[in-house]
Amino acid sequence: KAGVTQTPRYLIKTRGQQVTLSCSPISGHRSVSWYQQTPGQGLQFLFEYFSETQRNKGNFPGRFSGRQFSNSRSEMNVSTLELGDSALYLCASRPRDGATNEKLFFGSGTQLSVL
Amino acid sequence: AQKITQTQPGMFVQEKEAVTLDCTYDTSDPSYGLFWYKQPSSGEMIFLIYQGSYDQQNATEGRYSLNFQKARKSANLVISASQLGDSAMYFCAMREVPYSSASKIIFGSGTRLSIRP
Numbered sequence: 085k086a087g088v089t090q091t092p093r094y095l096i097k098t099r100g101q102q103v104t105l106s107c108s109p110i111s112g113h114r115s116v117s118w119y120q121q122t123p124g125q126g127l128q129f130l131f132e133y134f135s136e137t138q139r140n141k142g143n144f145p146g147r148f149s150g151r152q153f154s155n156s157r158s159e160m161n162v163s164t165l166e167l168g169d170s171a172l173y174l175c176a177s178r179p180r181d182g183a184t185n186e187k188l189f190f191g192s193g194t195q196l197s198v199l
Numbered sequence: 200a201q202k203i204t205q206t207q208p209g210m211f212v213q214e215k216e217a218v219t220l221d222c223t224y225d226t227s228d229p230s231y232g233l234f235w236y237k238q239p240s241s242g243e244m245i246f247l248i249y250q251g252s253y254d255q256q257n258a259t260e261g262r263y264s265l266n267f268q269k270a271r272k273s274a275n276l277v278i279s280a281s282q283l284g285d286s287a288m289y290f291c292a293m294r295e296v297p298y299s300s301a302s303k304i305i306f307g308s309g310t311r312l313s314i315r316p
Contacts, residue, residue, distance in 0.1 A: 132303055174244065188246070190243055
């Protein structure tokens with residue numbers, strides 16, 4: 085099985101622009117979660133999507149949004165970029181089949197730099 | 200609210216020695232799962248080991264074992280016979296079970312482990 089695929093791997097944007105990141109989960113996984121990783125704040129939960137619905141949301145401003153398509157692929161959008169949005173954005177998928185030991189499978193991330 | 204604390208920002212260990220990475224957690228739910236992930240410089244998070252709150256025995260996966268002390272709310276990762284390839288960031292994480300719409304996995308701040316040859 086192919087792993088979690090995130091595109092693009094690197095992005096450079098300027099303040100005020102918007103950006104869209106893409107994530108393709110492992111085949112058969114129905115849940116996609118997004119995390120922001122920065123040296124100062126560590127890994128922070130952004131949101132989780134399951135069956136095209138946002139199930140959970142972290143403490144981020146409304147500039148951060150996402151969606152999930154019927155094939156479970158997910159996109160994350162950040163509008164009006166700020167310097168502080170520079171981070172590694174990690175996507176993770178899981179089957180969401182109720183197994184108690186269910187773990188997240190991560191992609192390699194998208195490194196976003198805002199200039 | 201759930202919380203994960205990793206108090207060791209960085210550690211240096213001699214190759215072939217055992218190392219313990221600390222993790223304490225806080226939750227009001229009696230059912231939860233604890234995870235450890237490794238993040239090499241490439242950025243991808245790699246799952247290492249899982250411990251359920253009702254598991255009677257400490258989890259083990261090869262050179263990794265989890266020292267689970269439920270009363271103290273600690274879930275320390277033990278790596279035996281460390282190798283140069285173990286140099287990475289290590290994250291402790293927790294998820295409440297069973298599933299609910301609010302169930303999510305949260306992570307600690309991480310410990311950077313460096314193995315000296």
